[in-house]
Amino acid sequence: MDKPFRSKQQEQIYEVIFGYESRAGKLFDVVLICMIVISVTAVLFDSIESYHLNYGEFLFRLEWFFTIVFTIEYSFRLYSTRNARGYIFSFYGLIDLISILPTYIAFLFPSAQYLIVIRIMRVLRIFRILKLFRYMGEANLLYTALVQARRKIFVFLFSVLTLITIFGALMFIIEGPENGFNNIPQSIYWAIVTITTVGYGDISPQTPVGQFIAGLAMIFGYAIIAVPTGIIGAELMNEFQQRNRREASTNRQCVSCHATDHELDASYCKFCGNEVKQN
């Protein structure tokens, strides 16, 4: 559904809506983010009963106003984009769509209205505006490290969830419904609360044996929290070093002894004193 021949009007709208380099494009993004923030704030206040009773009518109209504005914006995005299908199924495209749906769905399921807070994700666009200030580079570094670490994190989480299930079942047998461990799914919930060191205390072991097992689970959780941290730290460190090496990599070689690991400012080989080839 590519549109190779686009009208000049489409190009202009595209510049404003998708671009962030022209003056109008920047202004558009700033206004958009303000509207998103106001819209989400309105939903937050509407969920507080006293505000709902006093300003419910106003907040309801505000919500509809923003939803209609965002719907129009979405249409313009569809109209002006170079690749409509690509936009619809892109990360931001899906969020843009999900951000306007709850108000309409709320006709059928009233409580869906609060899902509008998903609009807050549109604010992540802010990183695109800040792109000029190197935030994207940092976000990319983080993203690359997380992508590199995904398999290790998966292996880790899978193993932890297996153990959480077993701890949960064990505690259900030991403590039982009379101590708040009503069933195994709830015991697994307790095990997650414990091993992640959240520790609500809404369910807690009462018998000495249960407290002993719980103690083991806690020390276990305490020791293994180190694993994802270590994984991500090591990946980030790796990314750092590769970036540094890329930046420093000059592929310069000594004419005489063929040593290659020279610094950027070197004119002579540090090993034999002969000249270094300039790139």
Place this chain on the structure above:
Amino acid sequence: MDKPFRSKQQEQIYEVIFGYESRAGKLFDVVLICMIVISVTAVLFDSIESYHLNYGEFLFRLEWFFTIVFTIEYSFRLYSTRNARGYIFSFYGLIDLISILPTYIAFLFPSAQYLIVIRIMRVLRIFRILKLFRYMGEANLLYTALVQARRKIFVFLFSVLTLITIFGALMFIIEGPENGFNNIPQSIYWAIVTITTVGYGDISPQTPVGQFIAGLAMIFGYAIIAVPTGIIGAELMNEFQQRNRREASTNRQCVSCHATDHELDASYCKFCGNEVKQN
């Protein structure tokens, strides 16, 4: 108990049950994992009272069905394996056995039935199926790092447990049974809950002195959580660098003596002094 002369039938069964490269072997593993997941899910639901009352009979039969299927599978594994003793005492062999025992033991101790969730550990087999997708390599890296770090982690946990015991006894003296610290083992449980930063709040200090000591324990726990993380991060980083070095050094060969373990910056073979092929 090696079986050097095995029938062709045994070989075929072995391929299907233990292998994961043939079409039949893969299918077997997928079906097995589905059955394990269904079986564990059934136990989870059976532990919820309302489901137990309505579907208890059905879930009971389902459990027996799966237990019998897994018992047959275990027999076939014993029959077809090249080394029965080796299989029985291997990690997966023990889990396979433990996974079928609870149903039988439940004749004597009914609550043992729920231990069936240990079956979930059989799902760890999934890493073997995913082997083809490099998950094993990652798991191995994690495993090697943890093995390398085991002594440091042991020294660390041992020291922490010593301090936890002392904190526990101290709080028992300060707070005493009137504030919920009924005895030293329970106070040690409190100390574990606190130092691992779980913090249920089922037992918490009430006196100013007790709160002061508890504050010290928390800051202590907060500061030392860094230690295992640092250990594992450093070990992982170490593993990374060694792997990178190995990968980088293996694919260059000396023209004259064919040695292969050269560093990236080497122009001449470190063993015979002749030139190294550049990639």
Place this chain on the structure above:
Amino acid sequence: MDKPFRSKQQEQIYEVIFGYESRAGKLFDVVLICMIVISVTAVLFDSIESYHLNYGEFLFRLEWFFTIVFTIEYSFRLYSTRNARGYIFSFYGLIDLISILPTYIAFLFPSAQYLIVIRIMRVLRIFRILKLFRYMGEANLLYTALVQARRKIFVFLFSVLTLITIFGALMFIIEGPENGFNNIPQSIYWAIVTITTVGYGDISPQTPVGQFIAGLAMIFGYAIIAVPTGIIGAELMNEFQQRNRREASTNRQCVSCHATDHELDASYCKFCGNEVKQN
């Protein structure tokens, strides 16, 4: 507002108040820190009801005494500093001002009196006194690493807050006011309590679906706590290596061109090709 021509008296006061190398300057700083600690301790005790009833009058006078002393000290700082505007808007200048304001503001808003504990921040001056003992170097290393990591931390916190908002809204819809999730801001508070693994338990999910979502939030929080740790660890490691390299490279000099920035393994100057002095 620079004062290039300062009286000798101003210079002397400056030496004592701002300096920490002369005997009088050191003494001044030690006395100051003692007074700050006593002053803050007095406020802490005044907030305890039994002490307030018995010693309230005395503690009130003590507070006024210290406030007047610190006000005089502030005037002397203004009088003797080389750059009054620079001092007023510096980090320590602002803290010095804020430290004396609460007592005066307490005329209007009595509870403001307790804000005097902000005086404790003046104790951070202690690092300046300890400067001679290399603490400043360490603090600088930490500071540099944090400054380097600020963009990554910002990207990370922004993303986490977005997800916290969505988790909060989701739990408000699922659990609702009847289970303690009275409105979305409070649900967001719950999400922060959960994802940071604090887990008070004052609000906790009661429905199975809510507990499932909460479990997801916890595992999510548990996995991503690794990210800031990894970021800061990697930055610190980076700082370490650069410092080591700097320290290692500065104390060798080229015989011919006197350049000093040579690497440890350099035998010849990389700038002129002559030999480098071995240490």
Place this chain on the structure above:
Amino acid sequence: MDKPFRSKQQEQIYEVIFGYESRAGKLFDVVLICMIVISVTAVLFDSIESYHLNYGEFLFRLEWFFTIVFTIEYSFRLYSTRNARGYIFSFYGLIDLISILPTYIAFLFPSAQYLIVIRIMRVLRIFRILKLFRYMGEANLLYTALVQARRKIFVFLFSVLTLITIFGALMFIIEGPENGFNNIPQSIYWAIVTITTVGYGDISPQTPVGQFIAGLAMIFGYAIIAVPTGIIGAELMNEFQQRNRREASTNRQCVSCHATDHELDASYCKFCGNEVKQN
């Protein structure tokens, strides 16, 4: 108080009590550790009321038996050591003394009896026995890294405690005694509980403003937990690399091009192909 001329008997006792290489020395250490563990276990059980009522008399005698045995052991240590003063004020010497005092002090203050659990610290001696198995090396690495990091950790903890004090005072003003924040010291206790992510929930903010400030404190605590972890991880990594470098450091230089960074198994320079000087 050195004793250069010691009797043969003293030497023999020294070998058994302080040594861990002779058969008798090893046996002594194993028996000692068993007795310590039994002794501590007895105290733990004595603190449980039902055991105290039934076996109190027996456990009381057991405690006295062990205290007398340990007192005799302490005398022998004093008698046989080469340097009595050095032993008394050493880490283990102090623990050995503190381990026998509580039983005697319990004449005056009965509850002091439970302080006997400090005996558990004597078990740390186990690392000395395990010395032969490389545990000491690992413990030393950890210890060196912690010593290296002590200044950074101090700067960090000092800054955190300052902020905890301010958060505590702020919450006392906002929430006040009617919401459980009875005074500033208790509010500081709450701030510690919160920022270390322990989160008992015995004191928790009730007002929206309080919950907002608490949320800030949590996110702050969540972000800065990364700092000590990063510090220790980076220090450990540093120690690793230095140890590796020391192990690999051969100070071998190429005869012709003076390059020095050669691997252990290199016979020829990897840069110019000439021979490398053997150490």
